[in-house]
Amino acid sequence: MKLNIAVLSGDGIGPEVTQQAIKALNAVAVECNHQFYFKPAEVGAIAIDRTGTPLPESTLALCKDTDAILFGSIGHPKYDNDPKAKVRPEQGLLALRKSLGLYANIRPVKAYETLLDQSPLKREIISGTDILMFRELTGGIYFGQKELSEDGNSASDLCVYHKHEIERIAHLAFKAAQNRRKKVTLVDKANVLESSRLWRRVVQEIALDYPEVSFDVLFVDNAAMQLILNPSDFDVLLTENMFGDILSDEASVIGGSIGLLASASVGDQYALFEPIHGSYPQATGKGIANPIASILSAAMLLQHFDLHKEAQMIEEAVEKALELDIVTPDLNPSNTGITTSMVGDFIYDYILHPEDRHLNSKHVYLGQSTII
Numbered sequence: 001m002k003l004n005i006a007v008l009s010g011d012g013i014g015p016e017v018t019q020q021a022i023k024a025l026n027a028v029a030v031e032c033n034h035q036f037y038f039k040p041a042e043v044g045a046i047a048i049d050r051t052g053t054p055l056p057e058s059t060l061a062l063c064k065d066t067d068a069i070l071f072g073s074i075g076h077p078k079y080d081n082d083p084k085a086k087v088r089p090e091q092g093l094l095a096l097r098k099s100l101g102l103y104a105n106i107r108p109v110k111a112y113e114t115l116l117d118q119s120p121l122k123r124e125i126i127s128g129t130d131i132l133m134f135r136e137l138t139g140g141i142y143f144g145q146k147e148l149s150e151d152g153n154s155a156s157d158l159c160v161y162h163k164h165e166i167e168r169i170a171h172l173a174f175k176a177a178q179n180r181r182k183k184v185t186l187v188d189k190a191n192v193l194e195s196s197r198l199w200r201r202v203v204q205e206i207a208l209d210y211p212e213v214s215f216d217v218l219f220v221d222n223a224a225m226q227l228i229l230n231p232s233d234f235d236v237l238l239t240e241n242m243f244g245d246i247l248s249d250e251a252s253v254i255g256g257s258i259g260l261l262a263s264a265s266v267g268d269q270y271a272l273f274e275p276i277h278g279s280y281p282q283a284t285g286k287g288i289a290n291p292i293a294s295i296l297s298a299a300m301l302l303q304h305f306d307l308h309k310e311a312q313m314i315e316e317a318v319e320k321a322l323e324l325d326i327v328t329p330d331l332n333p334s335n336t337g338i339t340t341s342m343v344g345d346f347i348y349d350y351i352l353h354p355e356d357r358h359l360n361s362k363h364v365y366l367g368q369s370t371i372i
Helices: 014-032 045-051 057-064 089-100 113-118 163-178 194-207 220-229 241-250 292-304 308-323 340-352 362-368
Strands: 002-010 035-040 068-073 104-110 130-136 146-148 155-157 183-188 214-219 236-239 262-266 271-275
Touching: 002 014, 002 057, 014 035, 014 068, 014 292, 014 308, 014 340, 045 089, 057 089, 068 292, 089 271, 104 163, 104 241, 104 292, 113 308, 130 163, 130 241, 163 183, 163 194, 163 236, 183 194, 183 220, 183 241, 194 214, 214 220, 220 236, 220 241, 236 241, 262 292, 271 292, 292 308, 292 340, 308 340
Parallel strands: 002 035, 002 068, 068 271, 130 236, 183 214, 183 236
Antiparallel strands: 104 130, 104 262, 146 155, 262 271
């Protein structure tokens, strides 16, 4: 298969982790005789500094002219620490989602057996956790009308949802559940929010079209608690934009690091794949950023094009890296000598040569890897 992939590495650690995802895709291309062409473009703080806008027209045009988008991260302290800044890096990602119609964000949350003791939660609580979170991405309070009074003493953000916005992501969630454990949980705040009451009514109606899938609802405050107390009870979790943003970050503690969580943002025509972590500017250039979420985002990209065997090759390489403890310090603080690039190199090697002896021992591998 031939794929043209826009690469929007962004800010902070974005370029470092995205490069490791590209390594994994290049290994798959070699092993499976595919052709992947990577086309870079700027977004976020680096784009503001160079062009004055977080999403240049040239970047948007490239995204519309490629098959998929591999995204890094955006954000910089000089904008984060300035509440008066009118132009912000995050506006680039929001505009990209809106312009490309990326209405569904899909985030897998998995408790890896080899990392159960890395989580702050008890092993017996998180063991077996395998959640697929569906977050609506182009509606709600993030895109509603925003007002600030002239005296600066009052502000408002409008949360608006339309029926069709709810319907399209709900169908995706139920279809995904059909191929999993056949359970969908809607998270809302229908006891106080009118927008949540619309969500509940629409999704309840859609649930009738999927009789083989069980359906239940949780208020968002209860869902936040249950994600910590009983995460393995969830299968497919469906929710609106802001709730999904918060809950998916909360769920990162299940795996032990936010650096493990990949995501796909899809619409009817375009698709973007990114780690859910931020730009982590404090780690930029230090070689300590965890690239696994970005690498797993590359696996989700392959799945999107029905390259399931190829995606599995990346996933198995990640599992092997975790098993052999070839991970960055966020997962093992004693691994001060293992860098972002070394993790990516191992995964590249393993995809191409899974049978090699030196790839089954951490110490032997680190001494013999041929990739510099």
